[in-house]
Amino acid sequence: MKLRGVIMLALSLTSLGGCSSRSFYENAAVSKAHVTDRTRASEILMGLPAPVQAVPVVVYDFQDQTGQFKNNEKYTEYSSAVTRGGYSILIKSLLDTGNGDWFTVAERGALKNLLQERQIVKVTRGEYPGVNNQKLPSLPPMLYGGTMIEGGIISYDSNVQTGGMGAVYLGIGGSVQYRRDLVTVYLRAVSVETGRVLLAVNSSKTIYSVAVDGNFLRYLTVAHLLQSEAGFTLNEPVQLAVRQAIETGVYSLVMEGALKNLWAFKDKTAGDKAVAEYLDRRDGNGKAENMLDSENQTHKKKKKKGKKTDEALSEKQTNSAL
DSSP, rough: OHHHHHHHHHHHHHHHSSSSSSHHHOOOTSSOOOOOEEEEEHHHHTTTTOSSSSSSEEEEOOESSSOOBBBSSSSOSSSSOOOSSHHHHHHHHHHGGGGGSEEEEETTTTTHHHHHHHHHHEEEEEEEOGGGGGOOOOOOOOOOEEEEEEEEEEEEEEEEEEEEEEETTEEEEEEEEEEEEEEEEEEEEEEEETTOEEEEEEEEEEEEEEEEEEEEEEEESSEEEEEEEEEEEEEEHHHHHHHHHHHHHHHHHHHHHHHTTOOOOOSSSHHHHHHHHHHHHHHTTTOOHHHHHHHHHHHHHHHHHHHHHHHHHHHHHHHHHH
């Protein structure tokens, strides 16, 4: 009987080993490749009203400045805690803003490759004629930006909040544990012409993980013990959290710039509504209209004060000339 059981087990293992990897991965638990889903931050960013004119910007780099490795209490792990692809995420966020109406983005991350390719085109067009031996046209000038976007992922805090609960009764029990991490992103807009930092904003996103365990323990007889355990863990993807933090940072950059009159919305009514919604998110519900009125009054006072200063200076210069 024992020999028969061993033979059956061996045959089962052989049949499992003969299964193709394709059949192994084709099941309900494994999803197919798909286009990345839109987040709430993506929808808000893409839904912004169009500007009066697109803002030309450049981004040279957007690095992971945390220098932090993945949190692991069991052994040393040298994988970074957050993605190093922040540059690509930021570029995508800028291009998505207002459905592509807000920013004209010039490539700078692969500037060396771009310049090398342009040099190849320039040499080729100079040495080889076109159709009917006509001279090929020169390359047009490269696009440059008036504003440079700088910043990075500046912190990743593990175990900002941890907790859980559990209970066991008559050998039947379960437990729930959770953990929250926090990733923070900073962005700033710099004037290329003067080097002045026009805006600086920051945004944060929590990363939530939860583990649920259940167990069953019962003596069937004096010498026979039955024990069973089950559980699952859900971890929010860090890359998705970083993406949402960067998208929120770009959203804040646009809205803070609008509040400081660095740029404006093409549709003033839609723009005022977007600003009011932003102030609600930034300062809390019920404060948007008051904050918007305060911002407008401050801007009017500054504009009026600047006008008076210019008039006084003009009068002083006129009297001096006389």
